[in-house]
Amino acid sequence: MFRLNLTFVAVAWALLQAHLILISVTIPQAHAWPTPTKWLPHFKSQRxxxxxxxxxxxxxxxxxxxxxxxxxxxxxxxxxxxxxxxxxxxxxxxxxxxxxxxxxxxxxxxxxxxxxxxxxxxxxxxxxxxxxxxxxxxxxxxxxxxxxxxxxxxxxxxxxxxxxxxxxxxxxxxxxxxxxxxxxxxxxxxxxxxxxxxxxxAANADDPQSRASAIAQICGATQTRCQGPNAQWSSVEECMTALSQKSYGSYDEAWGDNIVCRSIHVVLTQVRPDVHCPHVGPTGGGKCVDEPYPANYFSDKALYGQPTGETFMCD
Structure with missing residues (x-):
């Protein structure tokens, strides 16, 4: 009896497989999804x-x-x-x-x-x-x-x-x-x-004539642009005498109480004389003044409001 039952199960399974094949052949797949030519990207990457x-x-x-x-x-x-x-x-x-x-x-x-x-x-x-x-x-x-x-x-x-x-x-x-x-x-x-x-x-900071020419240009421009409440000197001659006593400086170190710093700020007197005239005057107006080296180059926290090393790092 047991062998007969196994035979019956095997026959039934074969008939079921044949029936499924017949269905897959004879029923049209009108609602089947088309096979994509390539995989679509993940939805999030389409944003x-x-x-x-x-x-x-x-x-x-x-x-x-x-x-x-x-x-x-x-x-x-x-x-x-x-x-x-x-x-x-x-x-x-x-x-x-x-x-x-x-x-x-x-x-x-x-x-x-x-x-x-x-x-x-x-x-x-x-x-x-x-x-x-x-x-x-x-x-x-x-x-x-x-x-x-x-x-x-x-x-x-x-x-x-x-x-x-x-x-x-x-x-x-x-x-x-x-x-x-x-x-x-x-x-x-x-x-x-x-x-x-x-x-x-073609200027040479070590050449007295070049230095005198630079000072004369600064003083002449200062007297022209810095007038009234912005005046810094009583005359061009006073300006030249005072600046001739100062260090000439270097454009590789433009911060300081020197001629180079004033040559930069005298250009800016054309834009905002009330702000920049003091910078070319006798005191340097808080800009052309001597400061310790670290105060200028490493004042990151004071300038950027963040600890050193964080301002230009990716968050």
């Missing part, structure tokens, strides 16, 4: 992801483009009001070695744009006439690092040297952006700035 690296690169590129002559002229004339929206946060702060710390919006835009050389404002007729961001990295939304070459040339239309290439400048920088992609904090460095100035202007 649009913002390209923060591209956004940050665009911001930096737009900033450097405005250092190219004559793109900076509207900002030079109008100050912060001439800066396009979205480039700098209104609370931006930063440092540029070896020029100084910049603790607000106006100071920051003055550095980037008002200090970009105007050909009519320097004996070499030098200007930044092009730029190239040669290195860039932004592995997170809020932080980027860059290296830019600022190409310079003579801008002197109608003269034989117009368009003559001059030595380029380099700037290495770290950037922090706000949630909209505007620069909130920066830490930048211009290597070999003193060599660039000397090779571009």
């Amino acid at each position: 649009p992801q913002r390209d923060y690296a591209r956004r940050n690169l665009k911001t930096i590129s737009s900033i450097y483009n405005l250092t190219v002559y004559p793109n900076q002229l509207p900002i030079f004339q109008a100050g912060g009001a001439g800066v396009p929206n979205g480039l700098f946060n209104k609370n931006v702060v930063g440092r540029v070695d070896p020029v100084g710390n910049f603790t607000d919006f106006e100071e920051s835009v003055e550095y980037f744009f008002a200090l970009s050389p105007l050909p009519q404002g320097n004996p070499a007729k030098a200007a930044i006439t092009g730029y190239q961001i040669t290195e860039f990295s932004s592995q997170c939304r809020d932080v980027a690092a860059s290296v830019v070459y600022l190409y310079c040339s003579v801008v002197n239309p109608g003269c034989a040297d117009h368009g003559k290439p001059l030595p380029p400048l380099k700037q290495v920088a770290f950037w922090r952006f706000d949630e909209h992609g505007a620069v909130l904090k920066y830490d930048a460095w211009i290597p070999n700035l003193n060599t660039w100035v000397e090779s571009t202007t």
Whole structure:
């Protein structure tokens, strides 16, 4: 009986298999899912992801483009009001070695744009006439690092040297952006700035005649631009006598009670004389003053409001 039951089960199983095959052949699969040509991505990966690296690169590129002559002229004339929206946060702060710390919006835009050389404002007729961001990295939304070459040339239309290439400048920088992609904090460095100035202007800080010429230019401009409540000296002669007693300094160490620092800030007297005239005066106005080396270069917590080493790290 047991063997008969096993035989019956085997026959029944064979018939069931044949019936299933028949069903699969004769019933059309009208509602079957089509076989995809390739697997669809996971639903989450289909959400649009913002390209923060591209956004940050665009911001930096737009900033450097405005250092190219004559793109900076509207900002030079109008100050912060001439800066396009979205480039700098209104609370931006930063440092540029070896020029100084910049603790607000106006100071920051003055550095980037008002200090970009105007050909009519320097004996070499030098200007930044092009730029190239040669290195860039932004592995997170809020932080980027860059290296830019600022190409310079003579801008002197109608003269034989117009368009003559001059030595380029380099700037290495770290950037922090706000949630909209505007620069909130920066830490930048211009290597070999003193060599660039000397090779571009043919000035020699060790030459008494070059030193006297630089002092005369500073004093003449100061007397022209710093008048009334902004006056610093009673005469050009008084200014030249006083500044001749000060250290000349170096553009690789522009912080200090020296001539080099005043040559930078005298340019800015064209933009905000009430702010910058004291910087070229006898006391240095809190900017052109001697400070210990660490106070300038390592005041990260005071400048950025964060412990050293955290400002330009990805969160």
